[in-house]
C-alpha cells in the first residue's frame with residue numbers, strides 16, 4: 093500500500109528515514125526468523141542481545157569512541173538526565189558550572205538546584221531572549237563538570253564549536269543534534285540525547301559516559317538512577333524499551349551504511365541549513381531569530397511580519413505537504429527542524445513554498 097507521506101519538519105518526535113520505516117514494516121511479524129515481532133521477544137533472548145550489541149557498536153563507531161566510554165540506553169528521556177547527572181556526578185563537596193542557553197538548559201539547572209547541589213551559572217544568554225551562544229566564558233578550574241546544551245531546540249541556536257574547558261569534562265545535552273556531525277569525544281565526561289529527534293523514536297535516551305565517572309555516585313542514589321547499575325548490565329538491568337532500541341539501531345545502520353558516516357551527514361545538514369538561512373537572508377519578509385554566528389543547523393527558527401501571517405503560513409504549508417512548521421508554544425513564530433532524516437529535497441520544497449507565500453502576501 094502506498095502511504096501518503098509529507099515532508100516532516102517536526103521538532104521531535106520527528107522524521108525518520110523512510111528506509112528504516114520500511115525495514116521495520118517488512119520484518120515486523122517475524123523478526124529474524126524468531127516467529128515473533130521484536131516487541132514480543134524476550135529482552136533476555138539472543139535476538140535482542142544482537143540488537144542492543146549492534147546499537148552499542150554502531151554508536152561507538154559513528155562517534156569514534158574508544159573503550160574509555162560506555163554506551164547506555166536509558167528511559168526517562170533527556171529530562172531525567174537533568175537530575176541523574178548531578179545525582180551521580182556531583183558530590184556534596186564539589187560544584188559544577190552550567191551555561192544557560194534556553195529552556196532546556198534552564199531545566200537542567202533547576203533540577204540540580206532541587207537536589208540542593210552547588211552549581212554556578214557561569215554564562216547565560218537570557219539577556220537577549222536566548223538568541224545567541226555566550227562566548228569567552230570563564231569556567232571554574234575546580235568544577236566537577238561543565239554542563240552545556242549543544243543545540244537549543246526551541247530558541248534555534250547551537251554551539252558551532254565547544255568551548256575550551258581545560259581539564260574539566262563537559263557534560264552535554266545533545267538531544268537535538270546528536271550524530272548530526274562528528275564530535276571530539278575526548279572533551280566529554282558524559283553526553284546524553286533523547287532519541288526522538290535525530291536517532292530514533294521516543295522512549296529511549298542515549299547516554300555516553302566516560303568509564304572513570306561511573307564510580308562517582310554516592311551510595312544514597314537509588315539503584316535505577318545510578319549509571320553504574322545500567323553499565324554493569326549493558327542497559328539490561330530491567331526491561332529496556334526494546335522497540336525503541338531496535339529502531340535506533342536501524343537508524344544508526346542507515347547513518348553508517350546509507351549516508352556514509354557523520355562527516356557526510358554533517359555536509360548534508362550544512363547544505364540544508366544554508367539553503368534555508370541564505371534564502372531568508374536575501375529578503376526581509378522572513379527573519380531568522382538567532383544571531384548569525386549562533387544559528388542552529390537543526391532547528392531554524394524564524395518570524396514573519398505578523399502573527400496572523402505566521403498562522404496562515406503554517407496551515408498553508410501543511411496543505412502543500414510541508415508539516416510541523418509551527419514554533420514552540422513558548423516562543424511563537426515558525427520553526428523548521430532539519431534533522432538527519434529530513435532530505436535536501438524537503439528543504440528545497442520548503443523554500444519554493446516560502447517564495448510563493450511571500451509573493452502572495454509580501
Ligand SMILES: Cc1ncc(COP(=O)(O)O)c(C=O)c1O
Pocket residue numbers: 104168169170171172196241243244245246265266267268286287
Ligand atoms: C535539547 C533538549 N533537551 C531535552 C529535551 C527533553 O527531552 P525528553 O522529552 O526526552 O525528556 C528536549 C526535548 O525537546 C530537547 O530538545
